[in-house]
Amino acid sequence: MTTILVTGGTGTLGRLVTERLRADGHEVRVLSRRTRPYAVDLRTGGAGLDAALAGAETVVHCASTQGGGDDRAARNLLAAARRAGVGHLVYISIVGVDRVPMGYYRTKLAVERLIEESGLGWTVLRATQFHDLLVTLFERLAKSPVLAVPAGVPDQPVEVAEVAGRLVELALGAPAGRVPDMAGPEVRGLDSLARAYLRATGRRRPVVRVPLAGGTYRAFRSGGHLAPDRAVGEVTFEEYLAARFGGSPTGGPA
Structure with a gap:
């Protein structure tokens, strides 16, 4: 039996990782x-x-906050892990942290580099955004009479339970360095995903595509956060919506 520390173990991903490890x-x-x-x-x-x-x-380092301080947290964790003689640190990162010039992504990339240089055995998995993050986004946007999304931006959401399963597999193995990315099964426009959310929740809103400006928008529009060659996830966005809100999972892309 292995003793494993899961940081952020009460969060969306960390809770599932914890449950699976304990079940094993x-x-x-x-x-x-x-x-x-x-x-x-x-x-x-x-x-x-x-x-x-x-x-x-x-x-298994799942703790993260978009409020800042992830790099400081990583330094503290790595120093303590060295003192404790930890043999393996597994980190969940995001696809595109080296291509999308957004502050949160840059911090995740900085944490990756700290881990690589830590002297510990390490494994880093990058995943695309989780289905539930899109739902949180659309719930917020749907509070307005019109659901506005950035024009021309695709996404490739992945099921969090599948990512948890992969992290457990990695945690129980030997340090593997940077492993292949993990992405969802479909690349879809945000407008298509937004319409799927509206159908699943029975809401009626016009979906409007709004052009934006700046380097971050250009990077998202060009697919810097996607991994179409690593579409290993199996659960589609419609299947996730059906499980969460009820209804049929066969809506398909809008």
Whole structure:
């Protein structure tokens, strides 16, 4: 039985990773800012971090925040992992962090580099955005009478449970470095995905494609966040919507 620490273990991805590892019989410690006994803010570190890592053989690093500080959190985690003699650190990153000039992506890329240079055994998996992130986006946009999406931007959402399964597989294996990306089964325009969301939730909104400007928009429009050659995910967006909201999963691209 392996002792594994999952950072962000109460989040969307970390919770599933934790459940699967425990179901396989492993001892899993969940580290988050508010969950005892390992309630630790990685951005500040502290004695609680050393206690959480004591005796752990592997760390699955799922904790992240778009509010900033992921690089500082990674430095604290890596220093403590070295002190604890951790043999393997697995990190979930995002497809396109080296191609999309957005602040959050740049920070994720910086964390990747910190891990590569840490002296620890490491594995990095980049995945495309999760289905539920799109739903969160569309829920917010649908509060207006018109659902406006960036014009010409495609996406390739992946099922979070499938990513969790891959992370568990990697965590139980030897350090593998940067492994092949993991992407969803379909590349779809955001307008098509938005219409699928509206159908699944019974909402009626015109979907309007709005041209934007700037390097980040150009990178998304050119598909810098996609991995069409790594479309290994199986669950489509319609299938995810049907499971979450009910209804038929056979709507297909709009």
